[in-house]
Amino acid sequence: MKSTAKICARLLADWFERRQRDLPWRGTLDPYRIWISEVMLQQTRVQVVRERWGAFLSRFPSPKALAAADDDSLLSAWEGLGYYRRVRQLREAAQRLVREHRGQIPKDPKDFASLPGVGPYTKGAVYSLAFDCPLPAIDGNAERVISRLLALKEPARKKTGRVQIEAFVQSMLREQSPRIINQALMDLGAGPCAPATPECPLCPLHSQCKARQEGTPTLYPKLPPRPRPQAVETHLLLATKEGLFLGRRIPQGEINQGQIGLPGLGLPVPSEQSLEDYLQGTFGPKAEIGPSLGSFGHSITRYKITVYVHPLNINAPPPAPFSWFSRTAKLPLSTVTRKALRLGTPLSQAKESGD
DNA sequence: AAAACGGGGTT
């Protein structure tokens, strides 16, 4: 008798041949270009990556070009994609490729996986898609598909659960092209096996799927509950003058390093300091702030942040490290800075009145 | 407004 894995591999491959998504990065076998697409996709929806992937690669067509990127061009190329640490790790990794592997993606996946920002998933995705290497690439999609297929009772992210998922994928990789199996799992998870609204009738594996037999696909995968984000607030100060705004280059070691930030309590939150102490200590007794121009929300993993923006009048030349920046220049602004600047631009509506 | 989602690093 045929094993389930063998049957599933065949069904997946047949389905993928007919129904695979048409994605720009599927037109290449260049591991560098595939790597960039995978890192972008880790934090950004497919539609956005469609728009940004080609432009990023035009700017940084090779590891060598990426390794040589300065902060401004690097961050600008990633602007709006968030989690800027990842593009820094990408550059660091490229620098190591240049120094240690002549600017090439190494033959041995282990060498690749030792680079910053490259874990088991990215390693598996790049080597299977580029070289058809039989490595699993288990992202959230594959995790969900296999958890449902097996009606996996163990938590998917604990060792016992992970091992079973990986073993099943490995079995399929022995039966069909890893390049096809891994991509098919991604597409299945993005389509018929979507998280909240699975469409089992469209799924090529539905005849094999245990969760479908139980009638409760959305119970899988079993994942730990997330804690509710903590509500916190912070304050930013907006000083403007003739098309300029007051800002500073965020130093290394702080959140959003290398980008332009506004004065104020900023990130991280919760902050220890009071706004009054900050104002006094940074700009001296002559500086004044007005009532809030408004507020906006900025949520990240653990915090739901309300950011208040106050007008600032410094009545003196700006103290280091602050200086005037053009509001229209192409600067690497953090998302928080961008939102705050909008709030200070009357032509866009004030979203909330704050207070 | 709340809930869901994602992969890697660090300790």
Place this chain on the structure above:
DNA sequence: AACCCAGTTTT
């Protein structure tokens, strides 16, 4: 194994 990362999309 547990905790952290500094955001967007879906419900």
